[in-house]
Amino acid sequence: MSIELPPGTAAYSKRNPPPQNRQLLVFLGWFIGTVITIVWVAGWIASSLVWxxxxxxxxxxxxxxxxxxxxxxxPSATQESLNTLLDRLEAHLSDDLHAGRDYQVLYIPDETVNAIAIPGDRVIIYQGLLQEMDSENELMMVLGHELGHFANRDHLRGLSRRLAVQLVLATVLGDAGSIGAIASSATSIVANAQFSQQQEYQADEIGLQLLHQEYGQVAGATDFFAELAQKQGVDLAILATHPASAKRVQRLEQLIQKNGYEIGERSPLPGSLK
Ligand SMILES: [Zn+2]
Structure with a gap:
């Protein structure tokens, strides 16, 4: 005797997994979706909280x-000279960017071509970057750009976002051990923070403004970035952390034109920086 299935009842097959399996899939999808949402929201909140x-x-x-x-x-004559230059730019910063802060350069004698703004008001300048500089103005633009990252809190944004995401993951997965490891990974996160094109534009804008305030003209504003744009594809640390492109140079040129900034003479690098 055969059993008749009521009409509309699906027979179980590979295409229609039994209800237990389907429930498991729905649950898994829901779980993964929830984790992704929490991580995304935590990252977003963290990046907004930097202010x-x-x-x-x-x-x-x-x-x-x-x-x-x-x-x-x-600690060297080079580091001192770099600090003197940074102080000159700092003097033009508005009170809200300056109050309670003392930005300082740490000069690292290493071939790396990079500059980094790190929490603790320090601008890291590598020897490799300094060697690429042909004028004081070019160097001041790079220093001003780094001050721009501080002004926009980019140095905290990347850090807090990634740390927040790691913290949430460690919490959801119940991995208390990794929370301790997160604090110690902060340093490498800072060193490898990658800024977006938009963050670079905004830092450039502040750098340009500081350059104009310091010299009354903006010679050298695009020198380094134009050089970098030609080195696309070359393995330079600064291209990984500060994406450069011909577009960035174009945008600076547009800003110079829009603001009616003049382009005058470049000043030579101070003796101790040559
Ligand atoms: Zn940058």
Whole structure:
């Protein structure tokens, strides 16, 4: 005797998994979707929160990160000269960007061609980058660009976003051990923070403004970035952390025109930086 299935009842086959399996798939999909959403929301909140991180907390973060770079840096005439240049730009910063802060250069004698803004108000300048500089103005534009990253809080944005995502993952997965590891990975996150094209444009804009305030003209504003744009495809650290392109140079040129900035003479590099 055969059993008749009521009409509309699907027979189980490979294409229609039994209800237990289907429920499991739905649950898994729901779980993965929830984790992705939480991670995304936490990242978004963290990146918005950077504006409310008080300088005091930033300094504490700096206390973890700065010593690693200090150990590599050399107190030298070169570092002093770089600091003198940075001080000149700092003097033009508005009060809200300047109050309670003292930006300082750490000069690292290493062939790496890069400059990094790190929590703790330090600008890392590598020897490899300095060697690419042909004028004081060109160097000032790079320093101004790094101050621009501080002004836009880019140095915290990348850090807090990635740390937040890692923290959420560690919490959801119940992996308490990795939370401790997160703090120690902060330094490498800072070194490898990759800025978006938009963040670069905004930092360039502040750099250009500072250059104009310092010299009353903007010679050298595009020198380094134009050089970098030609080196696309070359393995340079600075291209990984600060994406450069011909577009960036174009955009700077448009800004110069729009603001009616003049282009005058370039000043030579101070003796100790040649
Ligand atoms: Zn940059």
């Amino acid at each position: 409310w991180i008080p300088p005091r907390v930033e300094q504490q973060l700096g206390q973890v990160i700065v010593p690693t770079y200090e150990a590599l840096a050399q």
